[in-house]
Amino acid sequence: MNPQPPASACFRHPDRPTGLACTRCGRAACPECLRPASVGQHCVDCVRQGQADVRPVRTVAGAPAAQRSVPYVTYVLIAINVAIFGITAGQSHSITSNYGSTLFYDWVLAPPRVADGEWIRVLGTGFLHYGPLHLLVNMFALFILGRDCEMVLGRLRFIAVYLASLLGGSAAVMWLAQDTATAGASGAIYGLFGAMAVILLRLRQSPTQVLVLIAINLLISVSLPNVSLWGHLGGLAAGTLATAGILFLPQWLKAGSPQAARTIGWGAVAGLVVGALVLIAAAAAQLS
Known part of the structure; x- marks a missing residue:
């Protein structure tokens, strides 16, 4: 009677004899080092290699699809806007007349003050609001638009587009509304309107509804007094161009x-941000 051949040892644990093996690489492995597979069982090394070989699912903007779950950036932006409104209301001891606070006075976009070196105003203006209704309208729009834009663009690109839109609105005010005091997230939100239109075009869906909303909002900007039309238009142009740079420019440049x-897209957004800052600096130099 022939003796049975000795069992092979696990490739990771030489002191453990085993009659099992990985169906992918064929190496002997103990039960601890094997994982169930669609066909047979794979060792932990083959499982790890298989996971590395799987390409992550990405959106049309190149963002990982895993970032589509919760729009954290949108929620953080809303929280910052609400918190700053609370600070201005507390400083002025009034919810409806919060624009009397020192923070509001220091951050509101007044082009002559920017020319005096107060550059914080070109960003701070995007987080100030004239009363609770102004805040509520803008935060509702940010909630609706921000979630979808962030899901497609990804968190970092969404922040970049939002920043470019905010600065684009500030640049337009610096050149075309130099005798006004402008505040609100509207410029950045108009940029998100433009971004959503570009996203729908990239996804080969009709942007008609978004374009109608843009037209209605621009009509309101023209009709109502004390509304920053140029801030809205500047933000709309910057957000549209930034998103087109991310979604279409790489195709156009092959x-x-x-x-x-990704490099081309980021370069386009960076160019818009730098361009907006240059325009703001040129307007400030002209005023001074």
Whole structure:
């Protein structure tokens, strides 16, 4: 009677004899080092290699689809706007007349004060609001638009588009509304309107509803007094161009790889941000 051949040892635990093996690489492995697979069982090394070989699912903007779950950036932006409104209301001891606070006075976009070196105003203005109704309208729009834009663009690109829109609105005010005091997130939100229209075009869906909303809001901007039309238009233009730079410019320039497409997209947004800052600086120099 022939003796049975000795059992092979696990490739990770040489002191453990085993009659099992990985159906992918064929190496002997103990039960602790094996994982169930659709066909047979794979060792932990093959499972790890298989996970590394799977390309992550990405959106049309190149953002990981895993970031589509919760729009954290949108919620954080809303929280910051609400918190700053609370500070201005507390300082002025009034919810409806919160624009009498020192923070509001220091951050409201007054072009002559920017020319005096108070550059915080070109960003701070996007987080101030004239009363609770102004805040509520803008935060509702940010909630609706921000979630969808953030899901498609990804968190970092969404922040970049929002920043470009805010600065675009400030640049337009610095040049075309130099005798006004402008405040509100409207410029950045108009940028998100433009971003959503571009996203729908990229997804080959009709942007008609968004374009109608943009037209209605621009009509309101023209009709109502004390509304910053130029801030809205500047934000709309910047947000539209920034998102087009991310979603369409890589195709137009025939980017040869996903990495090249991401580089082109980021370069387009960076160029818009720098361009807005240059325009703001030129307007400030002219005023001074």
